[in-house]
Amino acid sequence: MELFLLVLVVLVAGCFAFLNGFHDVSNSVATAVRNRALTANVAVVLAAIFSFIGVLLSTGLALLVSESLFRLPQGPAGLGVLLAGTLSACGWDVYTWWRRMPSSSTHALVGGLLGAGAASAFLGSGGPVPDGGVLWRLVLLPLLLSPVLAFVLAWLSVYVVTWTVRFRTPREVNRNTRMLQAVLAGTFSLGIGMQDGQRTVSVVLLALGAAGLAGGMAGVPFWVQLFAAALLAAGTLCGGWRIAHTLGSRMVRIDPMRGANAQAVGSAMLFVGAMALHMPLSSTHTITAAILGAGANQRFATVRWGVVLRVLRIWVFTAFATALGGAILYLALHPLL
Template sequence: MEPFLLGVVIVLAGGFAFLNGFHDVSNSVATAVRTRALTPTIAVLLAAVFNLVGALLSTSLALFFTDAGIGLPAGSTGLGILLAALLAACLWGLLTWWRGKPSSSTHALLGGIIGAGGASQLTSGPAMSGAGQTLLLQIVLPLLLSPVLAYALAYAAVFPATWLLRHGSPSAVNRGNRMAQSVLAGAFALGHGLQDGQRTMAVILLALVGAGYASGSDMPVWVQVSAAVLLAGGSLLGGWRITHTLGNRLVHIDPLRGMTAQGVSSAMLFIGAISLHMPLSSTHTMTSAIVGAGANQRFASVQRPHVVRILLIWLGTAPATAVVGGVFFLALTPLL
């Protein structure tokens, strides 16, 4: 039964990577398309290429997550936890995409893992070590701090950007900001690949370790390549529902503020992946940076009802997927 469960987990992890790219490509392209820095086709191609490159650049975050993040039980129980978590995360991703609401795939996956792990303990199964630490460090703190930090940095960054460009003509300033925004769209997609590409790698490696087919210290090349290709493939086919929300329904955004939002969010993704080894949500950072940069204007432009709805979805992501993951695990218990 373990080889079968391992195969199902690997297939679902691939589906999660594809859906992640499909769901989150909007974060990379929304402002660039909204300000006409890039055409939709070029923006999506750029995002797909740099997602691929970013996922191929590093495995350090995935190895850190596998080694220190979550202690899954070995054998079929651990595989069942991953299977239930992936199902919950994929369903949540599809639901939020259909509703056109940006949400964190990272928090959906971690919430599903913790919920399935809790269900395992309810059924007197093996305990999942590290769940409390993971809840605090990987969900609560990033959820509370990264959106606030992205908002504040983007709001503040508008001041020096405006001052530096104060003597330029509007047409020249907009043209320069659109050029910078095109570059930063690629940088953000690269950071997204560095961050979110390694989620799938970590899940597959956890499954391989739990089934006894790999150690947690080395990342198989086929795992890294398949995760990168599927993430890029999902980006190529990404839907525009969330792009419309980010680019048009939250705040009025111009080229300068779009450039500022992408610069701040890109920097945060790189720092989180390379320096802090902390999974940050590309959705949270980009959405908060867009609202922060857009709010720094002389007129009230933030569509507060839409922002409040998105905040509620963010707060509900981990609890909702934890419940769904627990239910799925209980349903799978006879097979484990």
């Protein structure tokens, strides 16, 4: 039974990686395609290649989650928590894709695991135990503050770039920043691999640990990285374009210069979070806030605040909805564990 649960958790983690790529490909390519820096097909292939590479480059976040943030109960109870929490996150990704709303897969996964863990603890099986204030300091706080920081940095960076190109014609600026956007689309995809790809690696490592096999403390097996990278890239290739329209057109209309600013700010934040600080940041929250910040810094109103408020409501409800879903799923699975 335990081996069957382990295989099931790994398969569901693969589904989560695929949906993560399918759901979040818009983060990388929305502004580049909207501003005609890249064609849609080229942008998606570029995003898939670089997200694949990104997963293989960094394992710091995965080790942080599997070693420091959660201590799961051993055996079927721990595997059940992972199964229920990850299934809840998968369901939320499908729902928000259908609603054309950008949402954080990271928030969804954390919420699902905490909800399933609470249900497990309620039934006396034990739940994931966060290590003191590490969960708040290294996960929840960065996830909450990163959109604010991205908005402010993107808004301020427009002043810097506008002053830098003040003697250039609009045509020259647009041509040069379109070229830059093509590069930054790949750069941001690399950041997605280094950030979002590590979530799947973390789930598999936690599952191996709960099953009593080599996991977090023994390092990251290469097959786990390759598994997560391949499925994230496959999901990216399939491309959920419903959300790209929301990011590129419905929320705000921005020119190539502001689009490049948003991508540069988002990429820098993902790299710093993954490589320097080992903090998980939501690529969706980061790029969405950066696009809004760059778009808001214009002389005429371009932000559609009604759409923005609907997106914010989805963000607020994400962790609560997936926590509830994770708890319900664990309660349903418990008799079988």
